[in-house]
Amino acid sequence: MSSGLIADLQPVEAASALVRKLGALCLMSEEEIAFMEGLQNNVLEAEKGQDFIEDGADFRTTFVVLNGWAIRYCLLPSGRRQILSYALPGDILGLHVNFRAKATYSAAALTRVRLAAVDPRRMLEISQKYPILAAGLSWCTAREFAILGDQAVRLGRLGAQQRLAHLLLELWHRLELIGKNEGDLLDMPMTQTDLADTLGLSLVHINRSLMGLRKKGLVTLHRDSIRLNNIDALSAMAEFNPEHLAEFSI
Amino acid sequence: MSSGLIADLQPVEAASALVRKLGALCLMSEEEIAFMEGLQNNVLEAEKGQDFIEDGADFRTTFVVLNGWAIRYCLLPSGRRQILSYALPGDILGLHVNFRAKATYSAAALTRVRLAAVDPRRMLEISQKYPILAAGLSWCTAREFAILGDQAVRLGRLGAQQRLAHLLLELWHRLELIGKNEGDLLDMPMTQTDLADTLGLSLVHINRSLMGLRKKGLVTLHRDSIRLNNIDALSAMAEFNPEHLAEFSI
DNA sequence: TTGTCAGCTTAACATAGGTTAAAGCGGTGC
DNA sequence: GCACCGCTTTAACCTATGTTAAGCTGACAA
Structure with a gap:
């Protein structure tokens, strides 16, 4: 099928998402790159919806997301769910699990x-x-803190449309860093129920707010994605501070 | 409130709440203890209300709280404030500042x-x-994450009285670990405005909720402290999970 | 083709919490 | 002793968001 020319070969992802992410932040030696790649040999796959960390269970494994999206969340006795954050390719879950006996989230x-x-x-x-x-890992930790802090700001001090816009901008900027955006089109694998549980709102009000943003011309909704029509306007209305996700500088 | 410069802080003599906290978690050698003590030689003092880390400013210092309480917070362009967490004696601020250029909170x-x-x-x-x-430090980091995660749960999925009770329980448990509680009496250096900015509510509603908890007999209010009359009942009504703050086990 | 199902959309109504305003209360400085 | 000031408490009214309920739509399978 192939002509045998090198030029015909498909470029393969030269490195894992984590190594590419760290590579964008600091200059690693061959040995360091090899070590990081070697860490990621034990690969598991989780089906959509499948739990792989459970709040309160023994937890002595660190996970690196290779591809796909995951959520970190807490379930309350009343049955309500709070999604704490989204884990994207290259993100690390349980970086500081070390000797802590129990997970504090699912x-x-x-x-x-x-x-x-x-x-x-x-x-x-x-x-x-x-x-x-x-x-580099320390930087990842600081970034996780900043992301979770921003989540608290959204939940505590922003209105519904602001929360939505703020979250969309966070995800857009994070995907931008790992080169997974197509322009201003944002991948949206989560349902509106997921958004509700992320932003501390009801499903119905998520829908209202989404329609509100659409009516203002700020976003265009598609099946599994959303177009951010005016990032500057969205950032202003959401009081979004991209510095919290800013890239590394040594 | 003030200029927020490190240079404004008053130098005073050293102490070691952190070593006591880590000592409760793991067995340290004499050398390790000496090293940790030596870290804390450069002691500064901040007046009530004084900023010592500013969101967006260059940030290349790690702070260990020796005594007193501090807050981490974000200020939005609209002027609203979100308090992210309380730092108590023995807590570390900016543990992962390393080479990150800018602070992501004040x-x-x-x-x-x-x-x-x-x-x-x-x-x-x-x-x-x-x-x-x-x-030990890794454990501190994991704990900070759990505390911030709980803050997100409060803000996203609890009602006003629940949020209050949940926060009071968190502080009570944390102070318990460092031996700063007198029974069920909880130190309360923050104003109701601070509580409002912590819990994503208005000042007026914080007061309403506090009165509600008092009317139910769950708390007794004092000038600068609050008595938790029934920790079990409070924990149940707030859906509080003390496991998230649980002590270390190797 | 049709039924089913998950997820989306909308409407009508209910309520938790926000806003504004004003009074009380306990320190502190003069 | 008085005036001020930061903080708390309460009341009346307003609004953002929640709840319930009902269609709607597109994907998929029989």
Whole structure:
């Protein structure tokens, strides 16, 4: 089928999403890259909707998201759910699980997702042997904090349309960093129920707010994606601060 | 409130709430204890209300709270404030600041507070040289995540009285671990305006909710403290999960 | 083709919480 | 002792969001 010319070969993803992400942040040696890739050999797959971390259960594995989306969430005794954050390709779940006995949140696959399972002791090993990688992981941690902080700001101090716009902008910027956006078109694998549980609103009000943004011409809705028609206007109305997700500078 | 510059802080003598906290979690060698104590030599003092970390500013110092309370918060362009978390004695602010150029939140003294300023490179040094300490710090990080996650749950999925009760229980449990509670009496250095900005409510509604909890006999209000009359009943009504703050087990 | 099902949309009505305003209350400085 | 000031408390009224309920739509399978 192939003509045998090198030029005909399909470019293969040269590196895992995590290595590409870290590579965008700091200059890694061949050895460091090899080590990080080696960490991700134990690959698991979770079906859409499947839980792979459970709040309160023993939790001694670190997961790296290879592709697909996952959510971190808490379930309350009353049955209400709060989604804490979205995990995108290259994100790490349970980076600081180390010796903590129990998970403090659950995680589930939002789409079919491929995960690398890593022994957290190997993550500690990184800190001891590879200072550059350690700095990169530390940056990932700081970023996770900033993302969760922004989530608290949305929930505490923004109105419904603002919350929606703010979340869409966060996801758009994060996908931008890992090169998974097509212009201003944003992938939307989550349902409106998921959005409601993320933004502390009811399903009905999520729909109202989405229609409100559409009526203002700020977004265009598609089946599994959403177009951000005016990122500047959205950022202004949502009081969004992209600095919190800003790229690395040494 | 003030200029927020580190240079404004008053230098005073050293102490070590953090070593006591870590000591409760893991067995440290003399050398490790000495190292941790040595980190906390550069002591500063912040007046009540004084900012010492500013969102967006260059941020290359890690702070250890020696005594007093601080808050982490974000200010929105509209002027609204969201308090993200309370920092108590032994807590670390900016543990993962490392090479991240800018702070993604502000921090201010809620009471007069004594802080140890640490070069974040020395925190990285810990990971390389002292595995036990590194595990302890990793535990601190995981705990901060759990606390911030609980804050998101409060804001997203609890009613006003539940949010209040949930926050009071969190603080009570955290103070319990560092031995700063007197029975069920909880220190309350924050104003009702602070509570409002923590819980995503208005000042008036915070007061209504507080009165509601009092009317139910769940709390007794004092000038600068609050008595939790029935921790079990409070935990049940707030759907509070103390496991998220549980103590260490190796 | 048709039935089913998950997810989306809309409407009518209910309520938790916001806003504004004003009074009370306990320190602190003069 | 008085005046001020930050903080708390309460009341009256308003609005954003929740709830319930009912169609709607498109995908998929029999």
